[in-house]
Amino acid sequence: MTDFLHGVESKEVESNNFTIQDADISSVAIIGTMPVYAVENPQKVTKIVNYNYTGDIGNNIEGFTIPEAVQTILDLSGGANIYCINVFDNDKHTASVDKSITFSDGVCALSEKGIQNLVLKQGENALEIDKDFEFDQKTGKITVLEDGALKESQENVTASYKYVDFSKVTDADIIGAVDKDNVRTGLQAIWDIVAEYGVVPGIIIAPGFSSKNVRTAIETISERLRAFSYLDVPKSTNVNLMEKARLKPVNSVDLTTSSRRSMLCGPWTERYNQYEDKTTSKPLSPVAAGLRVKLDRERNCAKSISNTPISIAKGMEFPISFMLDDPTTDSNRINALGIATVINYKGVYYFWGARNSSFPSKSGIKTFEHCQRTTDFIIKSIQDSQFVCVAEKITRGFIDDIVAKINDKFAAWASGDDPLIYGGEAYFDETLNTAENISNGHLYLPWDYCPVGCAERITNLPHLDIKIITKSLVG
DSSP, X not given: OTTOOSSOOOOOOOSOOOOOOOOOOOOEEEEEOOOGGGOSSOOSEEEEOSSOOHHHHXXXXXXXXXXHXXXXXXXXXXXXXXXXXXXXXXXXTXXXXXXXXXXBTXXXXXXXXXXXXXXXXXXXXXXXXXXXXXXXXXXXXXXXXXXXXXXXXXXXXXXXXXXXXXXXXXXXXXXXXXXXXXXXXXXXXXHHHHHHHOOOOSEEEOTTOOOHHHHHHHHHHHHHHTOEEXXXXXXXXXXXXXXXXXTSOBTTBOOOOOOTTEEEEOSOEEEEETTTTEEEEEOSHHHHHHHHHHHHHHSOTTSOSSSEEOTTEEEESSOOOOOTTOTTSHHHHHHTTTEEEEEEETTEEEXXXXXXXXXXXXXXXXXXXXXXXXXXXXXXXXXHHGGGGTTOOXXXXXXXXHHHHHHHHHHHHTOSSSOSEEEEEEOOOTTTSOHHHHHTTOOOOOEEEEEOOOOOOOOOOOOOOTHHHHHHHHO
16 A cells, blocks of 8 residues: 555655746738738738648739748748737729720730729729629730620720839838727737737848838847848849848948847849749848748757759849859858848759848858857747746745756757757856845846857868878789
């Protein structure tokens, strides 16, 4: 009867529930535009977790940035948690047309995107859709129907409709604001993601919106969230212009940033749009985000994003020269500016560039994209896990328990074939934790660590040794 006890016993329990879980730094926030007029229940923030997303954000219509970015990220990552913040307003960002149209062989193609409320008239007579004509929203083609009113004559036809005017989407829309009722728009709606979903995005992009004001706003919020942003170089920015604009603004191109929490990416790449069945130039930031999510999952955040294949790239906006050992090529000139690019190596396109935007104005391990993200991963993992420790009693046992748990996690992160860090150590410092600080409820826990470095440059040192002849002949 081993369960029987006539007496008193004590069972020791853990002083707290403090365990360190790996933080999620791979959730992506996209700020941009989507065709809300074609979405059944449009939301300010839309969460995407799989490929069945067209009903949530609309089809990949040329000009809208969110559907294309989502498709790119999912294609490259194989799956991601994506939060889409739409800024497109179907009333604010549209224009109206009332004009005469001309048919050729019974077809008239309208050039605008997002055409809505199409009304055709022949003279004063209104024409009926699907009776007199049919309209293909995807191609913008109006086709005369055999038994309709336009069969005999297609003269004197006018069309009135509303269409999407992408030029009306401004930097202010992307940056967003918080109004008097505390309603957040644009980039500021990231705080709604935190509040509604309990998720802090680790990656932020605004594909194609590349002004200094937008970039500064993204970098500022990235700093607050310990997130990382991939930022696009403006379309048609060649290598010479990148070199100039990285130092000072050149007309509308301004690449002057030294943030550790961003990576500039350019030029744009050619990608296939299945919905519209065509290939066009698109910004590089969704590619970077998709590859980063893939690497985080399959390796870890300590693997540099550089030298990763881009399976969906069909070409580049303009050629970027590359040679593995030539510092004068376009790719090396771009990387020397602290800008990531794309190279074609033996017929395969690769993302190429390891530094964040603080390079080249700064140097050292903190200028590598993966090192900054590894630092954020470690800080978030430890910090978030300490939630249960807040408001506990400060005792030496409590402190020793926390320090031991951190050191155990450092040991785990430094072990194995694909380590995250070289090592780390947490410790108790009596000089920081004075009686005054402890009595005011303030506990200091210092710790040292170092992320794994990146082999950005490898230098071979070949030496031709004729003595090898003798060794070879002698055997």
